[in-house]
Amino acid sequence: MSKNKLPNGFINSAQKCGLDTILMQKALIPHLYIESNKIISAQKISGLKILTERFQEGVKIKLVVKKGTLIKKPIFFCFGILGEKGKQVILPEIILERGAEAKIFAHCTFPQAKNVSHQMEAKIKLGKNAKLTYQETHYHGENFGTKVLPNLKILIGEAAVLENEFILDQGSVGKLKIILETELEKNAFVEIISKVIGKGKGDDIEIYDKALLKGKNSRSLIKLRGAVVDGGRMFFRGKTEAKAKNARGHIDCREIVVGNSVAESVPIIKVNHPEARITHEASVGKVNQKELETLMTRGLSEKEAIDFIIRGVIK
Amino acid sequence: MWADFMKKILEVKNLSVESIEDKKKILENISFDIAEKSIHVLIGPNGSGKSTLAYALIGSSRFKVVSGKIIFQNKDITKLSTDKRAKMGLTLAFQEPAYFEGITVENFLRAGNKNITQSDIEKILSLVDLEPEKFLNREINQGLSGGERKRIEFASVLTMKPKLMILDEPDSGLDIIIYREFYNILENIKKETKASVLLITHREELGYIANQATFLNQGKIIYSGNFRKVMRKYCQFSGRKKICQKINCQMDL
Numbered sequence: 001m002s003k004n005k006l007p008n009g010f011i012n013s014a015q016k017c018g019l020d021t022i023l024m025q026k027a028l029i030p031h032l033y034i035e036s037n038k039i040i041s042a043q044k045i046s047g048l049k050i051l052t053e054r055f056q057e058g059v060k061i062k063l064v065v066k067k068g069t070l071i072k073k074p075i076f077f078c079f080g081i082l083g084e085k086g087k088q089v090i091l092p093e094i095i096l097e098r099g100a101e102a103k104i105f106a107h108c109t110f111p112q113a114k115n116v117s118h119q120m121e122a123k124i125k126l127g128k129n130a131k132l133t134y135q136e137t138h139y140h141g142e143n144f145g146t147k148v149l150p151n152l153k154i155l156i157g158e159a160a161v162l163e164n165e166f167i168l169d170q171g172s173v174g175k176l177k178i179i180l181e182t183e184l185e186k187n188a189f190v191e192i193i194s195k196v197i198g199k200g201k202g203d204d205i206e207i208y209d210k211a212l213l214k215g216k217n218s219r220s221l222i223k224l225r226g227a228v229v230d231g232g233r234m235f236f237r238g239k240t241e242a243k244a245k246n247a248r249g250h251i252d253c254r255e256i257v258v259g260n261s262v263a264e265s266v267p268i269i270k271v272n273h274p275e276a277r278i279t280h281e282a283s284v285g286k287v288n289q290k291e292l293e294t295l296m297t298r299g300l301s302e303k304e305a306i307d308f309i310i311r312g313v314i315k
Numbered sequence: 316m317w318a319d320f321m322k323k324i325l326e327v328k329n330l331s332v333e334s335i336e337d338k339k340k341i342l343e344n345i346s347f348d349i350a351e352k353s354i355h356v357l358i359g360p361n362g363s364g365k366s367t368l369a370y371a372l373i374g375s376s377r378f379k380v381v382s383g384k385i386i387f388q389n390k391d392i393t394k395l396s397t398d399k400r401a402k403m404g405l406t407l408a409f410q411e412p413a414y415f416e417g418i419t420v421e422n423f424l425r426a427g428n429k430n431i432t433q434s435d436i437e438k439i440l441s442l443v444d445l446e447p448e449k450f451l452n453r454e455i456n457q458g459l460s461g462g463e464r465k466r467i468e469f470a471s472v473l474t475m476k477p478k479l480m481i482l483d484e485p486d487s488g489l490d491i492i493i494y495r496e497f498y499n500i501l502e503n504i505k506k507e508t509k510a511s512v513l514l515i516t517h518r519e520e521l522g523y524i525a526n527q528a529t530f531l532n533q534g535k536i537i538y539s540g541n542f543r544k545v546m547r548k549y550c551q552f553s554g555r556k557k558i559c560q561k562i563n564c565q566m567d568l
Contacts, residue, residue: 291415293376296398297409299398
């Protein structure tokens with residue numbers, strides 16, 4: 001089967017992040033690959049519309065999955081800058097019409113970054129009964145040289161489902177600031193999971209996740225699994241606000257701090273309806289001593305044991 | 316003594332240990348040996364220092380050796396870190412094993428031996444009476460029962476192919492039916508591995524598979540040597556006639 005034009009720099013980093021690069025390179029798999037502001041490769045399929053518009057610093061994208069369309073194959077996005085310097089702005093608008101279903105695997109990579117900025121302003125809208133799985137993995141190289149600022153506003157229609165997962169667990173982070181806001185109509189559900197490991201003092205991570213439960217029976221789960229090692233900083237704010245009957249939300253945060261690092265967690269829960277309920281749990285602190293000691297009795301060094309524990313938590 | 320004629324795997328010489336946290340002395344002038352391929356029982360009342368001795372032997376950072384030496388396979392390991400001791404073949408199965416978020420049983424077992432084959436992993440799980448197909452992909456979280464977690468802890472220690480494994484009260488917190496199964500597991504381990512075992516226990520009945528024993532009280536050794544002789548001392552000390560009858564001590568209390 002013929003291949004698409006996914007560049008080696010993207011392939012290497014996608015492999016590091018455990019993605020299926022064979023599938024990503026298939027010519028007929030639905031995809032959109034952008035380096036800086038250049039569209040390297042794109043593939044539409046029946047029921048999926050992808051429109052792009054280049055501008056000086058990036059690309060504006062409109063992706064529509066048409067009413068009732070079930071896209072079985074994953075849709076791959078790859079965005080990034082392969083050089084040491086540069087700026088990329090991505091402006092996606094993703095619409096899943098009524099009853100549509102899709103899975104998007106997005107991979108953002110800046111493998112050589114020393115002074116790279118990536119901004120994203122995304123708007124996502126899920127129609128009634130639509131379902132979107134959106135998994136985004138990042139690789140920012142090893143030089144702490146990126147500034148990545150994604151900003152997502154998501155409307156989840158009646159009985160629609162969004163499963164969103166963000167993973168950055170390989171290489172350095174640099175500056176990362178994610179702002180993700182969701183609004184849910186009745187019977188809608190959202191799951192927002194973030195998994196990030198900061199590796200050093202050049203890593204400064206801020207994650208702001210929000211679920212506004214507007215419709216009755218709407219549900220949300222905001223979950224963070226994070227670790228900061230050797231001088232990194234991580235700030236997490238998960239906010240859930242319930243405004244309707246039987247709305248349910250939960251915020252679950254676990255951050256591990258190793259060495260001279262700082263982690264902060266601020267769960268905010270607000271209930272405006274007597275029959276709504278939101279809960280939260282959070283733990284921020286050092287690696288569990290018992291877990292560490294157990295692994296050391298199995299022959300792992302302290303560093304290997306900490307890494308093993310963090311990988312488990314992030315997984 | 317029996318151990319005197321056997322090759323020693325571990326020699327503890329005049330060991331005194333204190334807690335790092337409050338600098339309280341917990342063990343004082345402890346000396347005993349463990350023979351190769353033997354099962355050595357460490358017995359004593361609650362708070363006697365049995366677990367502390369186990370932690371000191373593995374080099375836990377929570378305790379400090381104030382004086383004395385630990386010799387393992389003729390090498391002084393007193394100042395070695397826990398992982399280095401483990402790499403030499405000295406390890407511990409914890410009394411209350413830790414849980415690991417996101418880690419499967421298989422990954423946990425492989426942590427102790429990266430080169431272990433799949434069939435060896437399955438064999439070891441069967442040895443501790445766990446069905447591999449049911450447990451390999453289970454996460455080591457609170458969804459496991461206490462007994463299952465203890466068996467996994469055993470299995471993890473066994474994957475390392477250790478030379479000396481310390482089992483810290485493997486029977487604690489288990490109901491009577493399950494702890495009897497542990498007898499069988501211990502017997503299996505004794506048959507299948509060439510490892511020596513230091514078995515810390517409250518249940519004197521477990522001692523029937525032991526070669527030697529050490530009786531510890533208030534951080535000091537009361538007696539160390541042949542299992543029955545040690546138990547005799549233990550009976551005298553605790554006044555528990557039933558124990559003596561059970562293990563047929565033939566003693567005059």
